[in-house]
Amino acid sequence: MAGGAIKVEGGGRSHLYTGHTTFAVVMIAIVAASGGLLFGYDNGITGGVISMRNFAELFFPEELAQHANSNGYCMFNDQILQLFTSSLFLAGAFAALVGMVLCKKMGRRFTMIMGGLCFIIGTILVASAFHIAQLVIGRLVLGVGVGLATQATPLYLSEMAPYNMRGALNILFQLAVTIGIFAAQLINYGTQHIYPWGWRLSLALAGVPGLMLFLGALVLPDTPNSLIERGKLEQGEKVLQRIRGVEDVTVELEDIVDAVNVSRTIVNPWATILRRRYRPQLVISILIPTFQQWVGINAIIFYAPQLFQTTGSGANAALLNTVIIGAVNVACTVVAILVVDRFGRKFLLIEGGIQLVICEFIVGALIASSLGTSGVGTIETPKANAMIAFICIYIAGFAWSWGPLGWLVPSEIQPLETRAAGTGVNTFCNLLMTFVVGQTFLSMLCAMKFGVFFFFGGIGLIAILFAIFFIPETKNVPIEEIEELVVHRHWFWRRVVAGTKAPVNALRSGSSIVQIQRDAAGRSRLSMVNPEQAKQLGALDMTGDTAAPRSYSAMGQRPDVEQLRH
């Protein structure tokens, strides 16, 4: 999930913000959540569709013939079949990077409209396909929609919602993803018997949230932050008044203007995150999504029907089992929302990780004891039931740990200057790794047999160690103090960043340059410097557009920035 732009998190003044949760905000949340629903729907729909006979007859007749002759492990080993699922994520990874730029330059609303449009076009392409090429092109277009929506909708939500709802919204996005997966699994269960176009209906129904996102974004306003960022102060103020339901929104408006000014000083966020000073943020933003995917979650979410057929279930039972898994996924994501601030991120990542690993080893052993290395035979009913139970426990562990925290932790640990790039790296890695797992799992199952579960379990063990030793606890730490905690107190990261310069940044305000410095508590302070001093201080590249936004002087307040809150 995104969260790429700079946001003022209230920085101590948030209690002064006026207004309440208005009907407009509720409507906005529903529409924006359809971005998450769509992401989930597209994740959850393909496994069931592939398992529908009429779909396979049309697109994979040879694989179907080979399927009947091969051993259980290799029934679905086909690159094109996997490409149907995974191509979406490859396009999505790169579209997320484009989405970052679009969100900033054209606005969150525009990016959501484009995302919705891609969903509609992609849905029409896949649902009307008669050739595999059209199917894959359709999935690529859907992927662009996913990339744009995963960047824009969480950002849109967090900027529109009252400040005290912002943390919860991060996990609500993941909840929307799991609801989308569950809806897809239920729909596949219903459409499997509609011959010969049940699969088309499954794929076409993604058009419903796609249309919701598209039409919703057309009628909704852009966020105040985005409007002000693009110089439309008055419009931004009006939107803020409307969504907060009060006339006087001065304090929040000032904070947004400050945040916009700060975001303009960070002219090269990618170069910033590559500095040694930000190595912890960079490494965590790469490794958390990598582990989130390589514990094998999407091997189950994408291919559960194939997995259950491999172990001897009929197609109908396989889809029913898949629905059960989807329900557990939704329910346990709700658990995460309830406990994340009580138990903390680290505890959940470790506990959830242990649960994942144990279940994967048990599932691997159960399959080994029935199918051995030959892949021939079926799993007896008690063992099959045990396998479903352990897959459900695995899903539960993921859903209250690495699932939602895989988005939350990388976004929480970013200081202001790496927030846009850090969350972009996280989304990119997540979608890229989803692509790799989606493209390889069925081949790995064929090559490694039951061992593939031991392989995922092994990666899970490394993920647990990483959580224990390298992930700092961010529970209840105000956002502006997290960097201090991550960088300066952590036993390992403090050595990595030792000797690096305190982050200095520069802001041009009219003709003067303002230096941004951190105090020991990690808070930012501003003072005036000349360009030469700024250079000596190691100020970031200031060749970009650092002019003060028109809106700033239009405010007629604070001729200079006295203190920066974030």
Ligand SMILES: OC[C@H]1O[C@](O)(CO)[C@@H](O)[C@@H]1O
């Ligand atoms: O709930 C499972 C889903 O969650 C994700 O990891 C995203 O956070 C997806 O890749 C997966 O399909």
